[in-house]
Amino acid sequence: MTTEVDYYELLGIERTADDTTIKSAFRKLAIKYHPDKNGGGKEHEAKFKAINEAYDCLKDPQKRAAYDRFGHAAFQNGGGGGGRQHPGFDAFSDIFESMFGEFAGGGGRQRQARGADLRYDMEISLEDAFHGKETDITIDVSGPCEPCGGTGASPGTMAKTCGTCRGHGKVRAQQGFFMVERPCPTCHGAGQTISDPCKSCRGEGRVDKTVTLAVNVPPGVDDGTRIRLSGQGEAGARGAPPGDLYIFLHVKPHAIFEREGTTLYARAPISFTTAALGGEIEIPGLDGELHTIRVAAGTQSGREVRQRGAGMPVLQGRGQGDLVVRIEVEIPTKLSARQKELLEEFRGLETGDECPVSHGFFDKLKKAVGG
Incomplete structure (x- = not known):
């Protein structure tokens, strides 16, 4: 009879542990019991497999809920996570994906990179910053190609699923114990190939354009305030989402x-x-x-x-x-003769009490120098 160890106990965590705590506990144990680090011993290999199985369950909200209610019975007789070819691989790949980015992953279609964000520097007066203003700006930016609708394929044709990665945008390669995923060298991560590129955009799905955009500067902006125009940056390649346009405000010095x-x-x-x-x-x-x-x-x-x-x-x-x-x-x-006369009369009436600060200063100065 096989003894089933509680998943929470196996990872050394409370049943109320959050996702961050679960992942942290798994990371420490996975490094500690990794077979390559411990000479490939069967005991460590079994322990490594068990903690992978525990993390694979507890990281998934639905699996965790089922385990909390029914225990190991939730995954017996075809329930839950049966039929996995590589138990624990997805769990361990989560850690390495967060550490190395390009390693491992979900196996779905690679998301095409969105277009680049753009920056535009706008100079405004202090009066504009006080009242706010509405103005138009003209920029050169890449936008979707109209003839091909942004697909990059000639009108009347379509992009085809990449035969190398079968549309995933990634290819896998075995490196020792690990399975590594990298962008597909054929489609460069797009998941599709174009046999007949659009002549207008040469298969990019985007062309350079000059556009005029309305910008609303709200009252109270300061030097360095940033305004974001969502989706007004560079168009993404082959229909990928566009980037954003960031307008940085510079308030000119004021005369007063x-x-x-x-x-x-x-x-x-x-x-x-x-x-x-x-x-x-x-x-x-x-x-x-x-x-x-x-x-x-x-x-x-x-x-x-x-x-x-x-x-x-x-x-x-x-x-x-x-x-x-x-x-x-x-x-x-510049004083008139009469003004000088009045000031001389005023000086003759001074007692020193009119300007106590200066009078007191000279008294202290005389004492300091001995007379």
């Missing part, structure tokens, strides 16, 4: 505003009288509105005044950032 995220920064020079006495200045925003900035009396150069909600829109969201105005006090360079 600088941007950090949704915050706009602007420099505002004001007269020294406005800085001393206080007042208001108006700054036109990107939204077309005049924003009144209140300047407090005694404002120093370099002070920042924040205007809430006057910055850039939030991309694909609600609300706006802020406008930050950096004050720069401008000292007059």
